[in-house]
Amino acid sequence: MKEESTAREARLIDGRQAASRLRAAIAAEVAQLGRDHGAVPGLAVVLVGADPASEVYVRAKGRAMREAGMESHEHRLPADTAQETLLALIDRLNADDRVHGILVQLPLPAQIDTQAVIQAISPDKDVDGFHVLNVGRLALGQQAFVPCTPRGCLMLLRQVLGDLTGKEAVVIGRSDIVGKPMAQLLLGQNCTVTLAHSRTRDLPAVCRRADILVAAVGRPEMVRADWIKPGATVIDVGINRIERDGTSRLTGDVDFAAARGIAGAITPVPGGVGPMTIACLLQNTLDAFRISRRRAAPCHPSSERKPS
């Protein structure tokens, strides 16, 4: 039978709006903390080299921090910075009481051992959630700093679907910063999780099982409409800069225009996951600030670790 001519379009998941609500709630809490304690949460962002995309993100993070009433301490180092120099900076930031969160923008130049740098960050200031202690805590289902991008994706999913129990979730991409922690979070929500990657056999068929499809690959419009189960919720993490019709623009890992006719709900790029990543960075920094205050008052009877 022929489809109706007015095919139903997927609900658009507005990441900008969700992020702006979260940022407003954080700003209100920060203002209250200032009134109660005269203290301001601070984030140190370290950028090595001058990658233009990284510059854009770092500027956006700084602006969002200041708008929420938080302090942003930006450290820009030349591309040829030695590893020891960066490690010495991390040591200083670990010891700095005004710095509650530390983010080292990735990727780092080739002469620097990324893991050595990440593991040098104090786990209590690791607002990216990349430190082995936070990765382990997340895997064990303990209180942990959760990487900002998957945390934001989960917030959007909860907003659209409510309880995720029993859903079939497929995550494409197994990176340490997106795919793996996303799979852990979905497992924590009682989804049945498949983590797909470049060696997955018959990826389209795997994707067609998904009630929830998260694409974090880095390949423009790789996910076609016929990979999507009708009515599925699609979260497009990909940020790919492409040339089209002579202009440069951003596109996700999903063929958005076609997928809209099949999916139940879908995030756009830009305006989907990206803004939530930044809002979650503010949330993680606020959580880190709270943890530092509990550390400062260890005798208080209610000083347990759980960020409320």
Ligand SMILES: NC(=O)C1=CN([C@@H]2O[C@H](COP(=O)(O)OP(=O)(O)OC[C@H]3O[C@@H](n4cnc5c(N)ncnc54)[C@H](OP(=O)(O)O)[C@@H]3O)[C@@H](O)[C@H]2O)C=CC1
């Ligand atoms: N919106 C946001 O806030 C953020 C967006 N991003 C974007 O998300 C995307 C992914 O980032 P990131 O996780 O860092 O990327 P990585 O390059 O680290 O990982 C990509 C993953 O995709 C898999 N992959 C590559 N090609 C294929 C293929 N043909 N079929 C199936 N799987 C494939 C790789 O598999 P294998 O492991 O087998 O090689 C790998 O696991 C990028 O576009 C990035 O810009 C990233 C961070 C934040």
Ligand SMILES: Nc1nc(=O)c2c([nH]1)NC[C@@H]1CN(c3ccc(C(=O)N[C@@H](CCC(=O)O)C(=O)O)cc3)C=[N+]21
């Ligand atoms: N230590 C570390 N932590 C990160 O979280 C981290 C990182 N390194 N390196 C790079 C990736 C990428 N990332 C993004 C953040 C915001 C947007 C974002 O706000 N995007 C806007 C568009 C921005 C534009 O126009 O370029 C949007 O999707 O609407 C995107 C991507 C964080 N990352």
